[in-house]
Structures are given as structure tokens and as C-alpha cells.
Amino acid sequence: MAGVSVSRAPEHPSWFSPKILLTMFCIINMLTYVDRGTIASNGVNGSSGTCTESGTCTAGSGIQGDFDLSNFEDGILSSAFMVGLLISSPVFATLAKSINPFRLIGFGLSVWTLAVIACGFSFNFWSITICRMFVGVGEASFISLAAPFIDDNAPVAQKTAWLATFYMCIPTGYALGYVYGGLVGSNLNWRYAFWGEAILMLPFAILGFVVKPLQLKGFAPIQSKGPSDIETPSCETQDVEVKDGKISMKDECTGKCSSISSRLMGSSHWDHLSRFAKDARVLLSDKVYVVNALGTIAYNFVLGAYSYWGPKAGYEIYNMTDADLIFGGMTVICGIGGTLAGGYILDFMSSTIPNAFKLLSVSTFLGAIFCFSAFCFKSMYPFLAFFAVGELLVFATQAPVNYINLHCVKPSMRPLSMAIATVALHIFGDVPSSP
Numbered sequence: 001m002a003g004v005s006v007s008r009a010p011e012h013p014s015w016f017s018p019k020i021l022l023t024m025f026c027i028i029n030m031l032t033y034v035d036r037g038t039i040a041s042n043g044v045n046g047s048s049g050t051c052t053e054s055g056t057c058t059a060g061s062g063i064q065g066d067f068d069l070s071n072f073e074d075g076i077l078s079s080a081f082m083v084g085l086l087i088s089s090p091v092f093a094t095l096a097k098s099i100n101p102f103r104l105i106g107f108g109l110s111v112w113t114l115a116v117i118a119c120g121f122s123f124n125f126w127s128i129t130i131c132r133m134f135v136g137v138g139e140a141s142f143i144s145l146a147a148p149f150i151d152d153n154a155p156v157a158q159k160t161a162w163l164a165t166f167y168m169c170i171p172t173g174y175a176l177g178y179v180y181g182g183l184v185g186s187n188l189n190w191r192y193a194f195w196g197e198a199i200l201m202l203p204f205a206i207l208g209f210v211v212k213p214l215q216l217k218g219f220a221p222i223q224s225k226g227p228s229d230i231e232t233p234s235c236e237t238q239d240v241e242v243k244d245g246k247i248s249m250k251d252e253c254t255g256k257c258s259s260i261s262s263r264l265m266g267s268s269h270w271d272h273l274s275r276f277a278k279d280a281r282v283l284l285s286d287k288v289y290v291v292n293a294l295g296t297i298a299y300n301f302v303l304g305a306y307s308y309w310g311p312k313a314g315y316e317i318y319n320m321t322d323a324d325l326i327f328g329g330m331t332v333i334c335g336i337g338g339t340l341a342g343g344y345i346l347d348f349m350s351s352t353i354p355n356a357f358k359l360l361s362v363s364t365f366l367g368a369i370f371c372f373s374a375f376c377f378k379s380m381y382p383f384l385a386f387f388a389v390g391e392l393l394v395f396a397t398q399a400p401v402n403y404i405n406l407h408c409v410k411p412s413m414r415p416l417s418m419a420i421a422t423v424a425l426h427i428f429g430d431v432p433s434s435p
Contacts, residue, residue, distance in 0.1 A: 048070075083133045085426065104145060108138045178328070283417060370389045
């Protein structure tokens with residue numbers, strides 16, 4: 001009897017609509033970046049205590065003042081989340097092949113919420129640093145898995161625009177974090193800022209467990225009834241094969257058929273490790289993915305340099321007394337406008353990988369010219385105008401870059417694609433803005 005392939009299309013849960021998903025993920029993304037802005041704000045980060053030569057001492061404020069942090073320790077604290085983020089992103093991406101990805105997001109948000117609460121109860125430098133590492137662990141699942149969900153459910157003609165809307169929340173969240181941290185830290189106490197974030201995130205963490213989960217394309221549907229599903233193994237499969245009266249399921253990872261019952265026995269840690277190694281090898285041999293990743297690293301490196309040194313140059317060269325406020329506001333406005341514009345322009349051109357690379361080439365080339373030319377002016381106003389246009393063009397790359405990351409690989413590889421891109425970006429692309 002010949003083999004018959006039966007395709008199974010995942011059913012959407014009753015609570016679901018694409019716009020609800022986008023709205024929910026945008027709020028979560030914004031909250032994670034509000035946290036990053038909060039810990040960098042003057043109200044929460046604060047300042048160390050000082051003493052004059054005459055012996056008059058002034059008490060410090062915020063985290064620095066309470067824990068008497070040196071500048072070096074403060075720099076470590078601001079970057080501590082990266083440890084958890086970089087280690088956990090590939091782990092969550094690999095686990096998505098054996099555990100429902102929506103449940104993984106719920107688990108990650110739960111870790112994030114508990115870690116942020118613990119930040120508010122920290123009692124010294126090491127306690128808050130460890131808590132910040134776990135904040136990165138919680139964030140890792142969302143960073144790796146949210147974009148593939150949005151890509152699956154966005155209208156075909158608006159995929160990049162939806163990605164742009166999602167990534168627009170990054171500069172918006174940073175800006176809100178500075179304001180929120182400043183207000184809470186000044187009027188209450190820096191600890192309340194973290195507890196407030198946790199309260200806002202808690203409903204989304206709970207939803208990740210209690211609602212019927214969505215499925216990602218390229219992964220087998222998993223029947224879910226509650227939080228216990230996080231232990232239920234699945235396999236990345238879409239086809240059921242009926243042959244000689246027996247039902248078997250094709251495993252996309254190994255290319256072999258196994259009985260349905262044997263798939264419920266779970267897989268070892270070694271299986272996950274070997275699967276990750278195999279998938280990473282496939283990704284890193286994909287020339288389109290590697291070129292896009294290298295370009296993103298270079299772009300972020302330059303953007304980091306401009307964002308870090310721009311205010312300093314404005315203060316030293318153009319004598320701006322409020323350089324931080326000017327550059328901060330300009331970066332937020334250009335970040336939101338540029339990110340949205342890049343997404344809508346690519347959709348207008350027709351969202352394809354060749355068109356995405358064309359848009360990236362034009363926007364980065366013109367953006368570099370405007371940013372470089374800005375520093376050639378002796379007057380402040382032409383400098384600000386050219387710098388703003390340059391930032392707008394550079395931020396327009398955000399949506400096309402992530403569109404390529406999602407579409408240059410097969411659907412089952414998208415979480416790992418986003419995870420490795422995130423790891424590479426933070427390791428190689430954040431050097432200029434390090435404290």
C-alpha cells in the first residue's frame with residue numbers, strides 16, 4: 001500500500017486574533033526595554049556619595065548610593081542582563097523544537113517577573129547583579145520566539161510593517177524607562193520602580209500558561225491544557241504518514257519515521273545539544289544569513305558609537321548644555337519614525353529578500369553620509385538636522401534586517417536564527433557604547 005501524506009493545519013485558539021497577538025507582544029517588548037531604560041535612569045541608577053577636601057560629605061542616591069558602587073561596578077550592573085540573555089537565547093530556540101514555543105514565552109516571562117521583583121529586594125552589588133542576569137534569562141525566550149509568531153500571523157502584504165511596529169517599541173520603551181525610573185526614583189524609592197514593572201508584566205506571564213497556546217509554523221501542534229504542557233515533548237513535524245495500516249509521523253530533524261507513542265518518551269539533554277550544534281552549523285553555512293548578520297553587527301557598532309559619543313561631541317564642540325536631552329529625544333523620534341518607515345517601504349516595494357537588501361544598502365549608505373557630514377558643520381543647527389536625517393535612515397534598517405533573518409531560513413529554524421543574531425549583535429555590536 002502506497003504511503004499517503006496527511007497535512008495537519010494548526011487550529012487557532014478562541015482568544016486569538018493577529019492584532020491581539022501583535023498588541024500583546026508590543027506591550028511585552030516595550031516593558032522589557034522600559035526595564036533597561038529604568039536601570040539606566042538617574043532616578044534608579046542614581047549617583048555615588050561624594051566628599052569634599054574639607055570633609056563635607058554628600059549622600060549618594062539610587063542603586064549607586066545605596067550599595068556604594070564604583071563606576072566599574074555600575075558598568076557591570078548595567079550589562080549583567082547580557083550574560084543570561086546570551087546564554088539562554090540559543091537554549092530557548094533549541095527547546096522550541098520539543099516544547100510548545102508559546103509556553104516557553106510564558107516560562108521566560110515568569111522568570112523575568114520574579115527576577116525583577118528580586119531586584120527590588122536586593123541588598124548589595126552581587127545580589128542585584130545576579131538578579132539582572134536572570135532578567136536576561138527571562139527576556140531570552142521572548143526575543144527568540146516573538147518575531148516568528150508575528151511573522152506567521154501578520155497579513156502577507158504587511159509582514160515587515162508588523163515587524164517594524166514590534167521593533168519600534170525598543171526606542172519607545174527605552175525613553176519611557178528613563179522617564180518612569182526618574183519619576184519613581186525621585187518621588188518614592190528606586191526599588192518601587194522594579195516592583196511596578198513586575199506588576200505590569202505579571203498578567204502576560206500568567207497568560208502564557210493558562211490560555212490555549214498558539215503554534216509556530218514548522219512545528220507539530222501540541223495539545224495543551226495548562227502549565228503542565230511545558231514538560232510535554234513534541235517534535236518538529238507537519239506530516240502524518242499512513243502506510244500498511246500503521247500511522248507514523250515524519251521527524252523533520254532526523255528524516256526518520258517513529259511511532260506516535262515513542263515520541264512521547266522525551267529526549268535527552270544530549271539530543272538537544274546535538275540538535276543545536278547541527279542547526280547552528282546549518283545557519284552559519286547560509287551565506288545570506290551570515291552576510292545579513294555581519295552587516296547588522298557593523299550597523300549596530302556604528303550606531304552605538306554615534307549614540308554614545310554624539311552627546312559628548314555636542315557638549316564639547318557645539319557647547320550644548322542639554323546635550324543628553326537633545327540627543328535622547330532625537331534618537332527616540334528618529335528611532336520610531338525610521339523603524340516604521342523601513343517596514344512600510346519594504347512592504348510597498350514587495351517584501352522579498354532581494355528588495356530587503358536593496359533597502360538596507362541605500363539606507364545605510366545615505367545614513368552614513370548624513371551622519372558623517374553632520375560633524376563637518378561648525379554651526380549646531382545644520383549639525384542637528386543632518387544627524388537626525390542620518391539616524392532616521394539608519395533606523396530604517398531594523399525591520400528589513402529582521403525580515404531577512406526570518407525568511408532566509410526554513411520556518412523551523414527561525415527561533416535559532418533570531419537567537420544567534422541576538423547573541424552576535426550583543427557580543428560584537430555593543431562595544432562603543434559600553435560604560
